[in-house]
Amino acid sequence: xxxxxxxxxxxxxxxxxxxxxxxxxxxxxxxxxxxxxxxxxxxxxxxxxxxxxxxxxxxxxxxxxxxxxxxxxxxxxxxxxxxxxxxxxxxxxxxxxxxxxxxxxxxxxxxxxxxxxxxxxxxxxxxxxxxxxxxxxxxxxxxxxxxxxxxxxxxxxxxxxxxxxxxxxxxxxxxxxxxxxxxxxxxxxxxxxxxxxxxxxxxxxxxxxxxxxxxxxxxxxxxxxxxxxxxxxxxxxxxxxxxxxxxxxxxxxxxxxxxxxxxxxxxxxxxxxxxxxxxxxxxxxxxxxxxxxxxxxxxxxxxxxxxxxxxxxxxxxxxxxxxxxxxxxxxxxxxxxxxxxxxxxxxxxxxxxxxxxxxxxxxxxxxxxxxxxxxxxxxxxxxxxxxxxxxxxxxxxxxxxxxxxxxxxxxxxxxxxxxxxxxxxxxxxxxxxxxxxxxxxxxxxxxxxxxxxxxxxxxxxxxxxxxxxxxxxxxxxxxxxxxxxxxxxxxxxxxxxxxx
Amino acid sequence: xxxxxxxxxxxxxxxxxxxxxxxxxxxxxxxxxxxxxxxxxxxxxxxxxxxxxxxxxxxxxxxxxxxxxxxxxxxxxxxxxxxxxxxxxxxxxxxxxxxxxxxxxxxxxxxxxxxxxxxxxxxxxxxxxxxxxxxxxxxxxxxxxx
Amino acid sequence: xxxxxxxxxxxxxxxxxxxxxxxxxxxxxxxxxxxxxxxxxxxxxxxxxxxxxxxxxxxxxxxxxxxxxxxxxxxxxxxxxxxxxxxxxxxxxxxxxxxxxxxxxxxxxxxxxxxxxxxxxxxx
Numbered sequence: 001x002x003x004x005x006x007x008x009x010x011x012x013x014x015x016x017x018x019x020x021x022x023x024x025x026x027x028x029x030x031x032x033x034x035x036x037x038x039x040x041x042x043x044x045x046x047x048x049x050x051x052x053x054x055x056x057x058x059x060x061x062x063x064x065x066x067x068x069x070x071x072x073x074x075x076x077x078x079x080x081x082x083x084x085x086x087x088x089x090x091x092x093x094x095x096x097x098x099x100x101x102x103x104x105x106x107x108x109x110x111x112x113x114x115x116x117x118x119x120x121x122x123x124x125x126x127x128x129x130x131x132x133x134x135x136x137x138x139x140x141x142x143x144x145x146x147x148x149x150x151x152x153x154x155x156x157x158x159x160x161x162x163x164x165x166x167x168x169x170x171x172x173x174x175x176x177x178x179x180x181x182x183x184x185x186x187x188x189x190x191x192x193x194x195x196x197x198x199x200x201x202x203x204x205x206x207x208x209x210x211x212x213x214x215x216x217x218x219x220x221x222x223x224x225x226x227x228x229x230x231x232x233x234x235x236x237x238x239x240x241x242x243x244x245x246x247x248x249x250x251x252x253x254x255x256x257x258x259x260x261x262x263x264x265x266x267x268x269x270x271x272x273x274x275x276x277x278x279x280x281x282x283x284x285x286x287x288x289x290x291x292x293x294x295x296x297x298x299x300x301x302x303x304x305x306x307x308x309x310x311x312x313x314x315x316x317x318x319x320x321x322x323x324x325x326x327x328x329x330x331x332x333x334x335x336x337x338x339x340x341x342x343x344x345x346x347x348x349x350x351x352x353x354x355x356x357x358x359x360x361x362x363x364x365x366x367x368x369x370x371x372x373x374x375x376x377x378x379x380x381x382x383x384x385x386x387x388x389x390x391x392x393x394x395x396x397x398x399x400x401x402x403x404x405x406x407x408x409x410x411x412x413x414x415x416x417x418x419x420x421x422x423x424x425x426x427x428x429x430x431x432x433x434x435x436x437x438x439x440x441x442x443x444x445x446x447x448x449x450x451x452x453x454x455x456x457x458x459x460x461x462x463x464x465x466x467x468x469x470x471x472x473x474x475x476x477x478x479x480x481x482x483x484x485x486x487x488x489x490x491x492x493x494x495x496x497x498x499x500x
Numbered sequence: 501x502x503x504x505x506x507x508x509x510x511x512x513x514x515x516x517x518x519x520x521x522x523x524x525x526x527x528x529x530x531x532x533x534x535x536x537x538x539x540x541x542x543x544x545x546x547x548x549x550x551x552x553x554x555x556x557x558x559x560x561x562x563x564x565x566x567x568x569x570x571x572x573x574x575x576x577x578x579x580x581x582x583x584x585x586x587x588x589x590x591x592x593x594x595x596x597x598x599x600x601x602x603x604x605x606x607x608x609x610x611x612x613x614x615x616x617x618x619x620x621x622x623x624x625x626x627x628x629x630x631x632x633x634x635x636x637x638x639x640x641x642x643x644x645x646x
Numbered sequence: 647x648x649x650x651x652x653x654x655x656x657x658x659x660x661x662x663x664x665x666x667x668x669x670x671x672x673x674x675x676x677x678x679x680x681x682x683x684x685x686x687x688x689x690x691x692x693x694x695x696x697x698x699x700x701x702x703x704x705x706x707x708x709x710x711x712x713x714x715x716x717x718x719x720x721x722x723x724x725x726x727x728x729x730x731x732x733x734x735x736x737x738x739x740x741x742x743x744x745x746x747x748x749x750x751x752x753x754x755x756x757x758x759x760x761x762x763x764x765x766x767x768x769x770x
Contacts, residue, residue, distance in 0.1 A: 011593050015580065022576040025569055069592040139724055146731045153738055162749035166758060169742045173671060176684050176735050183728060184691050190721070191698045532708055537730055630737050634744055 004062035009053045010078035010134045011065050013088065014127060016049075017042050021123035028116030035119040036103045042123060043095035046130065050092040054085040058487075064136065072136070073197040079136030083340070083491040086484075087133045087263045090344050094255045094351055095126050097466040102248035104460050105358050109246045110158050118158060118246075124151040125252065129260050138186050138272070139196045141264065145182065145228070148260070149175045152253060156245040167240035174237045178227030181220045188217035201272050209281050218277075221268050222284065228261035231288075231325055232295035235318045242314035247358025250310060254317055255351035259343050262324050266339075270495040275331050285329040292329060293423045295322030300430035309360070309369050312434060313353050316393065319427060320346045326420065327408045335411025336492035337485065342404035344484055345392070345477070349401060352389035352470040356382050359459040359467060364451060369438060374447025378456045381464060383442050385471035390435040392474045395428045399478040403485065511553040518546040526620040527613065536616035540623025547624070548631045556635050565632075568625040575622030582614050656697035663690035675755040677746065681739045688732045695721040695728075 020042040027034040057063050057080055065078040080088070099122065106118055128148025135141050153175070157168035190196060192213050193204040208214050223234075230238040242250045269278050278285050299319025306312035324346070327339030359382045360366050360375065376383045392399035405424060412420035458464050477484055526539030551559025583594040591598035596611030651658065663686060670683025699721035707719035747753050750761055 008587065008593070011587075015584070015593070019577065019580045019584075022573045022580070026573050029566075065592070067593055068586075069595040069597070139727075143727060143731070146735070150731075150734055150738055153742070157742055157745070162746075163762065165742055165746045165749060166762065169677065169739065169746065172735065172739055172742065173680060173684060177668075177671070177687065179731075180684075180688050180691055184694070186724075187691070187695050187698065187721075190724075196720075533706075535726070537726060630741075634740060 017127040047092035164244035181224030185220035251354035292325040338407030340488035345400035356386040373445035536619025540620040543624035544627025572625035578618030
């Protein structure tokens with residue numbers, strides 16, 4: 001491995017969204033529509049930069065940037081390797097897609113004078129997410145976690161219902177406690193090692209693994225991150241938050257929020273602490289495997305019982321997060337590849353589903369699962385995208401969902417845990433139950449009286465194109481999975497290279 | 501009626517000193533306790549004190565909504581701008597040694613000085629905004645978004 | 647034995663405060679009291695950080711010609727940032743509580759839960 005390369009690209013990925021977030025209220029005073037335009041331009045620029053960065057990482061291995069030119073471990077270092085390179089591209093892509101979708105969606109769901117604030121918060125959430133992924137300093141990580149969380153709370157509270165307020169408040173309480181646990185974990189680590197730089201911690205921690213302070217720090221990190229990750233049983237904030245938030249916000253959070261938290265968990269468990277620690281010193285992998293399995297089954301079962309469409313999708317997310325944690329906790333290359341590939345794939349699938357749900361609300365005001373009856377005739381293109389994503393969630397071959405489940409299953413077999421295979425297959429069956437019911441109603445049921453009166457027709461292009469793009473990727477990356485899988489395999493090698 | 505006079509007179513005397521102290525705290529962040537955030541809060545508190553004693557309408561007239569909104573953005577932009585300037589002058593983001601002053605030590609001082617001013621502005625503006633936006637509720641006063 | 651209790655009293659204090667704050671979050675139904683609980687919780691963490699930065703015989707980390715040792719300034723800097731985060735979180739929470747009071751008419755958690763069960767709650 002050659003020396004990591006110094007380049008300002010990681011910094012720009014944080015700086016540009018941050019400066020634009022602050023400028024958005026100023027620009028909106030000049031002209032109202034500049035707010036939405038700024039969000040779209042900035043996310044697009046970030047996506048291009050993230051792709052360039054990933055390309056550079058693929059050549060060089062690791063790319064770093066030193067803030068203020070202070071060498072680590074004295075200064076704050078931004079460090080990008082294959083793992084966070086992939087997540088950066090994913091987050092910025094979803095950001096572009098949702099900001100294009102948001103123009104019309106937000107116009108119909110939020111009062112006009114709040115639009116500049118919405119886009120400013122949107123860009124702050126984007127900044128926070130990019131910052132979390134890009135940073136190599138563990139306290140900097142906490143700061144960005146709080147930036148993204150706070151803007152998230154504000155965005156959720158902008159929903160139409162008054163339930164959005166209580167959902168946001170509950171999320172605030174739980175999220176702040178989780179973030180404070182993370183802060184406490186950082187303090188314990190600093191107390192024993194004297195450094196805040198992740199690479200430096202990775203070097204200094206191994207002789208200290210038996211220390212109780214380090215074990216406490218690890219426990220605090222895991223619990224705090226599990227709250228952000230919505231891992232069962234700490235998922236309770238998620239269904240309400242995703243149901244009552246504005247549609248664009250639900251899409252963004254569902255597709256990126258938990259993925260970024262999953263990235264942090266992987267970073268802490270496998271880069272800062274080595275896989276050896278997770279397997280041998282405390283059996284955290286076994287504990288999380290159990291929790292993940294429960295999450296997968298419970299999430300799917302709870303989703304079947306839901307009547308509200310977005311709430312059903314939220315519980316489904318609880319299950320899918322279980323898949324990601326399951327793959328990671330297998331601590332072998334195929335399992336980790338499956339987890340990383342599922343991070344990308346779930347973002348695409350859930351993104352499509354939430355975007356379609358937002359389109360449905362925009363056109364027909366329907367929010368319940370039953371209200372989807374006969375929707376196939378009213379909004380054919382959106383419903384086709386929804387169906388593609390639904391089939392992908394079940395794991396039908398030729399879709400991305402199948403690719404993730406394939407690698408997860410292989411990983412489970414490699415680890416000799418065939419009972420996990422049962423969990424994966426059973427949950428696919430459960431997913432099929434609630435998704436097939438929806439698809440059946442969409443195409444083969446008669447629409448309700450209210451729906452009959454709504455004219456057939458699609459949502460505006462700015463909302464339709466993002467939905468089609470994400471749905472298309474569900475198929476494209478399912479048929480031609482070479483690129484994401486090879487990138488994921490390289491990243492997996494970085495994380496668990498030594499084990500198995 | 502009587503005690504109001506006492507409160508108003510004392511406040512009128514104290515507010516300038518509080519603001520001066522706030523500026524002192526901001527500027528002397530690197531050689532004593534203080535810095536941008538602390539000084540900004542004191543500065544914001546001076547406006548809030550004025551608003552508490554003289555009423556929120558009078559207070560709001562002193563720092564109208566457009567001013568606080570713009571200032572809160574401008575402060576962050578000052579911070580980001582100084583960092584960007586260091587970046588554009590060839591070195592890293594927030595590397596004060598790249599700034600065009602005689603020796604790097606002095607450049608560090610002035611760089612941090614500029615940044616703290618930015619932080620202080622933003623924090624003061626935000627504190628004032630928080631107070632006025634929450635204080636108007638239930639008072640029957642005008643709110644900005646109803 | 648007293649090394650464990652008296653020697654490490656800063657840890658005992660911070661854990662006690664943390665649990666008091668945590669209890670307030672869980673047990674109090676009033677929304678504002680919950681936020682106060684979160685604040686106490688966070689303050690306990692700040693105390694912890696500052697207490698681990700203390701160096702024996704050290705003075706405050708400000709340049710002083712008569713100083714022999716200084717306390718570690720890094721925890722102080724970290725806590726400054728964390729305090730700002732705490733203030734922002736509290737501000738957002740209070741804004742939410744004000745809006746909840748406007749839309750629900752109450753800030754007691756049990757009354758809000760009852761109101762949510764009734765099939766209203768749409769935009770008035």
